[in-house]
Amino acid sequence: MDNKNTIINVATKLFSQRGYEGVGVQEIVDTSGITKPTLYHFFGNKRGLLDTILKTNYSTFFDKFETASNYKGDIVLTLTQIFWAYFLFFKKNPEFFRLSLALTYSTLQSEGYLAITDYEQRIIKSFEQLFIIASTNHGNLKGHHKLFAISLSGLLNYYTLEIINEKIVVNDDFITKAVKHYMHGIYAL
Amino acid sequence: MDNKNTIINVATKLFSQRGYEGVGVQEIVDTSGITKPTLYHFFGNKRGLLDTILKTNYSTFFDKFETASNYKGDIVLTLTQIFWAYFLFFKKNPEFFRLSLALTYSTLQSEGYLAITDYEQRIIKSFEQLFIIASTNHGNLKGHHKLFAISLSGLLNYYTLEIINEKIVVNDDFITKAVKHYMHGIYAL
DNA sequence: AATTCATTATACCGAACGGTACAATAACAA
DNA sequence: TTGTTATTGTACCGTTCGGTATAATGAATT
Numbered sequence: 001m002d003n004k005n006t007i008i009n010v011a012t013k014l015f016s017q018r019g020y021e022g023v024g025v026q027e028i029v030d031t032s033g034i035t036k037p038t039l040y041h042f043f044g045n046k047r048g049l050l051d052t053i054l055k056t057n058y059s060t061f062f063d064k065f066e067t068a069s070n071y072k073g074d075i076v077l078t079l080t081q082i083f084w085a086y087f088l089f090f091k092k093n094p095e096f097f098r099l100s101l102a103l104t105y106s107t108l109q110s111e112g113y114l115a116i117t118d119y120e121q122r123i124i125k126s127f128e129q130l131f132i133i134a135s136t137n138h139g140n141l142k143g144h145h146k147l148f149a150i151s152l153s154g155l156l157n158y159y160t161l162e163i164i165n166e167k168i169v170v171n172d173d174f175i176t177k178a179v180k181h182y183m184h185g186i187y188a189l
Numbered sequence: 190m191d192n193k194n195t196i197i198n199v200a201t202k203l204f205s206q207r208g209y210e211g212v213g214v215q216e217i218v219d220t221s222g223i224t225k226p227t228l229y230h231f232f233g234n235k236r237g238l239l240d241t242i243l244k245t246n247y248s249t250f251f252d253k254f255e256t257a258s259n260y261k262g263d264i265v266l267t268l269t270q271i272f273w274a275y276f277l278f279f280k281k282n283p284e285f286f287r288l289s290l291a292l293t294y295s296t297l298q299s300e301g302y303l304a305i306t307d308y309e310q311r312i313i314k315s316f317e318q319l320f321i322i323a324s325t326n327h328g329n330l331k332g333h334h335k336l337f338a339i340s341l342s343g344l345l346n347y348y349t350l351e352i353i354n355e356k357i358v359v360n361d362d363f364i365t366k367a368v369k370h371y372m373h374g375i376y377a378l
Numbered sequence: 379a380a381t382t383c384a385t386t387a388t389a390c391c392g393a394a395c396g397g398t399a400c401a402a403t404a405a406c407a408a
Numbered sequence: 409t410t411g412t413t414a415t416t417g418t419a420c421c422g423t424t425c426g427g428t429a430t431a432a433t434g435a436a437t438t
Binding site: 213214225226235 | 425
């Protein structure tokens with residue numbers, strides 16, 4: 001593997017274990033078997049490295065996620081597709097999930113939060129959009145878009161955490177239950 | 190106010206804005222109008238300061254939380270009490286909520302995570318315990334304790350975030366809806 | 379008044395932080 | 409083969425990091 005990708009992989013792993021601020025550039029280059037100027041040549045600065053990690057991973061993620069989000073009148077089907085896409089992607093990239101989770105919930109003025117907030121907003125907005133469109137068919141969704149979008153995002157993250165900890169096995173049965181759990185809560189309002 | 194409490198208040202605010210690792214001891218003492226040895230006299234080290242902040246706040250929290258968790262055969266009532274206790278405490282302590290949220294979702298080997306994990310586990314265990322006891326009356330809860338406990342914790346944190354952002358007003362109507370949303374998901378399984 | 383002990387300031391420590399100037403090398407095109 | 413550009417190592421920069429030795433206070437006790 002070339003040095004650029006080695007750095008990305010090493011940094012992703014280290015960041016996911018001890019956080020963006022908890023890992024120094026020196027440790028990244030040592031573990032990668034290179035020296036600082038190489039890292040700074042490819043990424044400009046530490047933040048540039050983080051940005052590259054996020055951009056690369058989220059690019060793949062949104063490809064699958066936005067395909068899954070396609071709504072054709074069946075909200076349960078769409079949610080099922082979304083759950084599948086979400087869980088499978090992060091199951092394949094557990095280190096990236098841990099990193100993105102930590103960044104998402106880090107403090108508002110931290111570098112990590114600033115780096116990830118646009119991506120997270122895009123997910124939330126996508127959920128909102130789905131609920132807005134679906135509310136044509138489901139009257140009870142109306143006026144709760146924002147809340148539903150946020151709670152859905154939170155739920156997915158919690159499930160994903162259990163999945164990558166191997167407490168939950170992702171299969172049709174689980175996905176069906178999870179969607180059911182979420183939907184019936186909404187219908188009940 | 191005495192220096193000890195000044196330090197605690199200043200540190201809580203700064204940590205909640207830029208994270209435990211993002212704030213230096215020097216900045217804390219400068220903002221507090223004192224010098225380093227004073228801080229180290231009271232707290233031993235930086236971690237000791239964080240521990241004190243967590244211990245103080247969670248002490249008050251668990252007082253109210255565990256009173257609210259008392260189950261007497263009515264799971265909806267108990268959940269309603271828990272939601273009220275949870276939301277009201279963190280609405281009163283929004284900075285501490287932001288800090289604890291960031292620590293809870295920080296990386297597994299970070300200092301902040303190690304500092305808060307016992308408290309978070311206590312909350313999860315408390316939820317689990319509730320669902321185990323309640324499963325005597327609600328058969329459909331059986332075997333899902335852990336999952337329900339975790340998803341409840343996640344849901345509460347998401348709601349709380351909206352509350353301290355003043356997107357949600359905490360009143361009887363909201364609490365009723367939130368509990369309903371959560372419960373009907375469970376009943377539907 | 380003398381003693382004691384908690385509290386605090388001055389001044390400093392070595393280590394780690396992110397980042398870079400500069401020169402050497404490697405790769406490739408003209 | 410020469411010129412050009414991308415890549416990389418050596419050695420270093422100033423700043424900030426968490427933490428402390430020492431001594432000076434302040435207040436309370438004897």
